[in-house]
Amino acid sequence: MASNFSIKHQPGFTAIAATCFVVLYLPIIVLVAYAFNAANSTSEWGGFSMRWFQSAGQNVQVIDATLRSFQIGAVAAVLSTIFATMAALATTRTAPYPGLTFKYAAINQPLMVPEIVTGVALLIFFSRIKIFTGYSGLGYLIAAHTAFCIPFAYLPIRARLENMDLTLERAAADLYATPWKTFRRITLPLLWPGILAGLMLAFVISLDDVVITEFVKSGGQDTLPTYMLGQIRRGITPEINAISTAFLLLSVAIVTLFFFVSRKRD
């Protein structure tokens, strides 16, 4: 009997996996390390310092772009989550009905089209509307972000709904609860973890977007990612590392939260 013959072993796979994890994290670690660099450039190490965080924190453009990113992200996440929740309620726990497949396809459509194409399409469409209405505020960016956040918000909400049967809702209806009351007191509390996960996903997706924002934004409407892209193209300073580090920290916090919310099973 070969006692140490593992059926799960494949030669070299563990080594490749280890390499992958190292390679995935190494650049990020270097990036974070250089955010604390005292030197003026990112090519030499000048000792530990927080000066780049301070300079980023005092940079009006950075503050502006950050606030704008949060503003767009918050509105787009809330709107897309509400719409996605409604759409998920409409497309789950039912026998197939005419139009159901169409709805799936339509909701997932933003995932199928390369961002550059959506960006170009919105640039053309919104520039027409801008001329027509004279309005050039943040509304366009919010509309665009809401649209591409919907499929992401929809995913965890739909998954959660599919694991909920209709027993409790039927019981509530038997006890003369109105449909609205049933929704508020039964469906919504049960669905809440899914909604929360959808909200966080949508917020992260909105916060991360570069391409569509780059094409849709009017002058002076930089979000944090488009501002950073502009800076990187011009030449890099450790300030970008500092901004990236802060951004990373936020993403990791949200993802961690998301991970626990969506993994929680009852």
Added chain:
Amino acid sequence: MATAEEVAKAAERRDVRDRWLLSAPALLVIFLAATGPLLIVLIYSFLTPGPYGDVKWQFSPDAWLSVFMERDIFDDTLSLAAAHVTIFWRSIKLAVVTTIATLTLGFPTAYFMATRSEKTRDLWLFLITIPFWTNLLIRTFAVLQIIRNEGIINTILIKLGIVSTPVQILYTDTAILIGMAYVYLPLMVLPIYASMEKLDFRLVEAGYDLYATRFKVLRKIIFPLVKPGVIAGSILVFIPALGAYVTPSVLGGGKNMMLSNLIELQFGQGRNWPLGSALSITVMIIVMVALLAYVRNAGKSGVRHG
């Protein structure tokens, strides 16, 4: 008097109507700010460019002709547009190689993750999810700092005396390739892992009982069973890689354009919106062909999953 059947029918109709009303806002937003404008792009690709960008409302097939052809300014003859062909070829080549590279690295990684104990599996999944949800621009920027002339790789190579002057990686196709493989790797690992997690290792054991070698088990048992995940991962990597904008902009410099940079150029300095539109539609067509191939393949594989 309505029969019970009629009452049930009416209730069902009401249910379907309510379900349409409920999904209306989501569908409307997506139509207005994602799907609908794609039709305008199609229309624009058949118009004449305006002098300062935008278009003149005058039909012209020129944009579509110049996707692959160019008109000689002296004798009006058409010839293959070498610059465009180069960019198309580069984009497709880089997207394919990125897909292969991420598959080669991602498959063993997903396998490794799926063969861990229940408890540690979540941790590995978490470790792969973090980069997945980290801003793509930041990850591309992280790669830039590693591969540039003053970056870690070159510093080490010089310190070790392997090279005397830095190896120019940044602003080459290789840089774009490294960057794309890096940022899209989690997109390959996650779907393969999802398939792998459901793999019944009793089948693997049966293979060994029948004297199969490790390689044969991998090729004949594991790979066919996780094929849906492999195909899904490949599509998930190929599509964004083909339309990649951030990675070639940051790592490719100005010279090594990919399709998206060429498209952007038409809406910027190029002032040729119809050509930009025609190029966008072309990218869409390539993506749709890839997706169709995926759907057909997934249907054919006949492996039940989910």
